[in-house]
Amino acid sequence: MQVGLIIYGNLNTLSGGYLYDRYLVHYLQNQGDTVTVISQTWPGYGLALAHNFDFKQKRRLKALPLEILLQDELNHPSLFWLNHQLRSTVHYPIVAIVHHLRSSEPYHPRIMRYLYGWIERAYLNSVDGFIFNSRTTQQSVYNTSRSAQEKPHCIVYPGGNAQGEGIADPNYLVERSHQNGPLRILFLGNLIRRKRLDVLLSALMTLPCTTWVLDIVGRTDLEPQTTRAIHAFIHRHNLWPNIRLWGACGNETLRELLTHHQVLAVPSDYEGFGIAYLEAMAYGLVPIATTSGGAVEIISHGQNGFLIPTGHSETLAQVLALLHKQRDILAQMSLAARARYEAFPTWEQSMAKARHFIHTLVTAWAQQA
Structure with missing residues (x-):
């Protein structure tokens, strides 16, 4: 498969979300898939909204020979309108990898949570499917976007063996x-x-x-x-x-x-x-x-x-x-x-489940073309 992944910054960034994305990329590559990582800069939430009108990025995505485009939901302010523009020029599914929603963070002022929720809803409505890291995340997405419930999805828990096998004794x-x-x-x-x-x-x-x-x-x-x-x-x-x-x-x-x-x-x-x-x-x-x-x-x-x-x-x-x-x-x-x-799956088992979902979606879209 030819897979694209949009993230902010460096894939080696230290956080649980980037660790998840990193394991997914490595697993796909080990299975023979080609993964193109598309890095966007993070200028701050407000300035990131301008990425939606970056015509160079739109042309680059259109030119890439992709079968599917994955997006870390963290990038939603840069993509919520761009995805709608891509829909008329590309013929592959767009899938959001959702770790958690910014609008779910309770410490933001109410008006900011409303704004984040509006933008995230527009983003969630712009994609064709979801990979959720938990049922909690799935429910928060469904609470934000009713249309999300009608789209293909897969719940893929993170693995527990990122630092080795731990201590079994x-x-x-x-x-x-x-x-x-x-x-x-x-x-x-x-x-x-x-x-x-x-x-x-x-x-x-x-x-x-x-x-x-x-x-x-x-x-x-x-x-x-x-x-x-x-x-x-x-x-x-x-x-x-x-x-x-x-x-x-x-x-x-x-x-x-x-x-x-x-x-x-x-x-x-x-x-x-x-x-x-x-x-x-x-x-x-x-x-x-x-x-x-x-x-x-x-x-x-x-x-x-x-x-x-x-x-x-x-x-x-x-x-x-x-x-x-x-x-x-x-x-x-x-x-x-x-x-x-x-009792939890390993990273390899989890990412195999994610790849199966991705492959199934790619196959379904190819049959519809």
């Missing part, structure tokens, strides 16, 4: 859980407002400093104002002795951190899926997420992790105190987290 997981000392907590996510590192820090500042340590892994340059606020909070409350800020880490360092830690705490406002939770569960870390978004499809509250209300630092503090004091519970949930990971 139950003896190690039990031993790690019972090790003396503070609870070892990992925050794995870029420093952006949606990830709500501030909620985690607010919870930790209420706990005795001898009961916890925190390692923060993720890019710090995406929202400088958020990074500055985090630094100021840590300094103001004298939390630096208990915290290490790593920035973006390579795979080897990340594997070492996942092997060493006991708990993953990422109390995001919203996640379309939450690849970080599944990756951590591969290493037996007990994940703490929120009830908002796709984490509910990964975590069973009180069994293999915890789901807390969005923004509830008090509840988060109670959960962390429980896991520090009750190491038998920590060990039991660590084993359950690993078992939940093992």
